[in-house]
Amino acid sequence: MDSNPVKASKPTNPLDGVFKPRSVAVIGASRREGSIGHKIFTNLLDSSFRGPVIPVNPKADAISGVKTYSSVLDIPEPVDLAVIVVPAETVLPMVEGCGRKGVKAVIVISAGFAESGVEGIELQEKLTLICRHYGMKLVGPNCMGVMNTDPSVNLNATFSHVFPPQGKIAMATDSGALGLVILEYASNLGIGLSNFASVGNRADVSSNDLLEYWRDDPGTSAIMLYLEAFGNPKNFIRLARSISPNKPIIALKSGRSSAGSRAAASHTGALATVDVAVDALFAQGGILRVDNLERLFDVADILSRQPIPRGSRVAVLTNGGGPGALTADACAAAGLELPSLAEKTLQGLKALLPARASLGNPIDITDVGAPEYQGALRLLAADNNIDAVIVIFIPPVFACPEDVAAVIREMEPEFRRRGKPLLASFMGKRGCVPGTIMPPGAAGVPSFSFPEAAVYALARARDYGLIRNQPAGRLVNLPGIDRGKARRIVESAGDGWLPAKSVFALLTAYGIKSMALRFAEDLDAAIGAAEDIGYPVALKLDSATIVHKTEVGGVALDIGSSEELRAAYHRMLGRLAAVGRAAEVRGVTVQKMAGEGVELIAGITRDETFGPLILFGLGGIYTELFEDRTLRIQPLTDKDAQEMVRSVRAFKLLEGFRGEPPADVPAVEELLLRLSAMAEDLPRIKELDLNPIRAFTAGKSYTVVDARILIE
Structure with a gap:
């Protein structure tokens, strides 16, 4: 140089x-x-x-x-x-x-x-x-x-x-x-x-x-x-x-096609x-x-040309019943509503259109011309029950497409003044191409070959309106975190899966609620732990190499006595011996049974490109079968945690499904924020699973039933 x-x-x-x-x-x-x-x-x-x-x-x-x-x-x-x-x-x-x-x-x-x-x-x-x-x-x-x-x-x-x-x-x-x-x-x-x-x-x-x-x-x-x-x-x-x-x-x-290629040992990593x-x-x-x-x-195109819709209420104006029905189906699938029209609008349409017209929503105005389209659009622009309008036109022999297009362009400023997007579908013709029925110009009405495309674009414009109106999230300073204790636990551990005792101690250091757990090296210690905790209990094997315990018969639930615990212990060890894996067992853990609640999963995994990822979804044995989960990139804001909990299908269970009481959603959101803090503070955590988490009824929080943490 x-x-x-x-x-x-x-x-x-x-x-x-x-x-x-x-x-x-x-x-x-x-x-x-x-x-x-x-x-x-x-x-x-x-x-x-x-x-x-x-x-x-x-x-x-x-x-x-x-x-x-x-x-x-x-x-x-x-x-x-x-x-x-x-x-x-x-x-x-x-x-x-x-x-x-x-x-x-x-x-x-x-x-x-x-x-x-x-x-x-x-x-x-x-x-x-x-x-x-x-x-x-x-x-x-x-x-x-x-x-x-x-x-x-x-x-x-x-x-x-x-x-x-x-x-x-x-x-x-x-x-x-x-x-x-x-x-x-x-x-x-x-x-x-x-x-x-x-x-x-x-x-x-x-x-x-x-x-x-x-x-x-x-x-x-x-x-x-x-x-x-x-x-x-x-x-x-x-x-x-x-x-x-x-x-x-x-x-x-x-x-998208390479999405499933990532290898991982935990449920969180796999999802x-x-x-x-x-x-x-x-x-x-x-x-x-x-x-x-x-x-x-x-x-x-719609977001650059048209107002952002204020809501999800759509009116469909069509001259064909079939396209109107297809549009209605597409709206339902996209979460858009087709509400009833205001009484004044209905009366105006009745006076304007022939008796054969259908005045529901979709509005089938039948074989009429440009003046009727213009009158109907003027009524819909003024209807406060409507947030947006999709106009569908199938060119009949006796109507001029160019005249209808001109009417739509002429009415667009009125819709814009009222903050309502106006979209068109001239069936079979796509886009604002010079020389076609919807040339580009000041009106700027997007036109689509088929109404399903118009519905999709409008729904995403609605989504943007929701995004734009949401308050910004904030990072939350959480009380009750002992970072010094957490660092000592991780620093003293070698690479690999943490022992169960260390896992639950780490969760406690971050204020994450879990079921009381006792580690036992042999059967006598397990019986003593169960008697201290009180029956019924859960018995689980503890191993540095066997990650999915249920797959090898390493979990026994609802044990009600020392005799049942003894039988479960021998059964568990016998299965492992039969497959040559008894030497991989460090011991067992004994926990009090958690009680009824919605089973969830939450976790941490680290990605080479995105860094720490926080996962939330439906937990238990069906976690990977249904794949009802969502992720966010760490650090989480309070808004991120709220969106995560509400974006999975399992949220219906948390709301209270079929008469069940609602769960303690704020406590679950706080759990995700505590996981985010853990991911930030402890970079040696490669993968972490909390599965299942039992979410209890409102005001009664949650408990982590099982957990595993991979240190690297």
């Missing part, structure tokens, strides 16, 4: 050099049509970029009529952004020259870096060091570039053949190839973008950096993400939480799959997760 570099002047935002450059140099610009260097250079010219576009190519005098330079250092004027399209082995000297020139940011399109093996990883590390030395932001390498549709910039620094219309949606993608498809799809549907970025290998600029930039960008009102991996999940959550109350984030994460951890990350960040590209755009 040069010992006296020319430092780039610091922009208002570090990424302004990427998205708002005053000048762009294309290093590797080419006269050869079909080459990436030619395409990027001509795209910059064709998009009417507002500053100079300067080609750098030592083998050409001019490209597309623009004078070339042999080196970026030969360019007489300042350069804000350099787009580099040269072979990987020549990238470093080009970037070095950019640093000496004082370039603010570089986009390295070239492949052949970390994605290509060990040598590529080393090359990428050197590239990153050069950029950091000169204070340049780096997008890529191995990416397709960036866009800014703001008319004051008009930047198309990509090799895409389309430049989408200006809009309010910012888009980031980890995949350059997919980026090409995304841009074409958006352009075909008339969905406008504010910014687009393909981050490639993310050597410097990552999705987190883009989130931070778009959080403060007045031209962006919604953010779309296509993610293949995460950098810093905790920073991702922090940023998303700061953005989602004001701007929706919609994300598509690839890799904490990668995909479930991603769900946890998005839930904590207030991010809307979708499962395909079409839905990614559908949800972003």
Whole structure:
């Protein structure tokens, strides 16, 4: 590196050099049509970029009529952004020259870096060091570039053949190839973008950096993400939480199919799959997760064009009974309501529509024209029983689709004034494509080929409204934790499963309530412990290697006398001897029977990407069969704990199912917060299971019946 570099002047935002450059140099610009260097250079010219576009190519005098330079250092004027399209082995000297020139940011399109093996990883590390030395932001390498549709910039620094219309949606993608498809799809549907970025290998600029930039960008009102991996999940959550109350984030994460590949010894570890951890990350960040590209755009489209629905009450206006019924089914599945219309609305519809019309909800207005659609929409806009309207139109022979579309566009401002989203489904026609029935324009009514897609998008917009209105969570300082005692227990333990006595002592140190437990090395000690505790008791084997005790007959419940305990003890040891595992037994534990309650599971597991994860769900022997569980990334806020308890199907049992009294939900929430504190304080805990936990009736707390902790 040069010992006296020319430092780039610091922009208002570090990424302004990427998205708002005053000048762009294309290093590797080419006269050869079909080459990436030619395409990027001509795209910059064709998009009417507002500053100079300067080609750098030592083998050409001019490209597309623009004078070339042999080196970026030969360019007489300042350069804000350099787009580099040269072979990987020549990238470093080009970037070095950019640093000496004082370039603010570089986009390295070239492949052949970390994605290509060990040598590529080393090359990428050197590239990153050069950029950091000169204070340049780096997008890529191995990416397709960036866009800014703001008319004051008009930047198309990509090799895409389309430049989408200006809009309010910012888009980031980890995949350059997919980026090409995304841009074409958006352009075909008339969905406008504010910014687009393909981050490639993310050597410097990552999705987190883009989130931070778009959080403060007045031209962006919604953010779309296509993610293949995460950098810093905790920073991702922090940023998303700061953005989602004001701007929706919609994300598509690839890799669902590998979700079950994670090996684990505990129930918690087995249930904490990668995909479930991603769900946890998005839930904590207030991010809307979708499962395909079409839905990614559908949800972003409605959130960028329409008001956020104030509730779940939907009116469906259709000229066909079949589509109306399908829409009603889709609404029920998505948690949207089809309420009764206000009496004034019903009377107005009765006066407006023919007698054959159905005035329920869905409203089947039958074979009428645009004036009747307009009148019905005016009534629905004023109906306080309705939060949103979906209009379905099947083009009949005697009605003009363009006239109905014009009516919908005309009524949209009235719906917007009242804070109600308005969506359309012109059956068989998709999107706001120029020349079709719903062209893009000021009205901005999203249109879908089929009503089920409209319902899905509306339901996710409703979900965002709930997210936006939720209070922020807070970290809770819990009393009754003896961290010194807990550290001594863990520090004195070797790697492996903690003995039962140490497990329950650790729980007590964190104020986690558990059944009294006595350890016994032999039968006589077990009988003595049972008599001290009082029958009935539970007898369980204690082993460093046998984790799932029930699978080997290592648990006996409701033992009511010393004779029953003696028989259970010999039966247990006999089974283990028969399979050659008697030597793995350290002894047994004796516990008082817990009593009736809802069986739950809670636990901790550590993931290489996400760090400590906290699990909660239905417990007992059916834990992995039903997989009724949820996860959050540690640390938990009080809001996280509340959402965890309420997000599982077992919450119906905690509420009081079929006449049963409700359980002590606040105590269960506090248990999760105490587990989060334990995960924070004791990083040697690799996996922890509390299973089952018995949740008792309101005011009577809970107790941990069985627990195991793996130390590493």
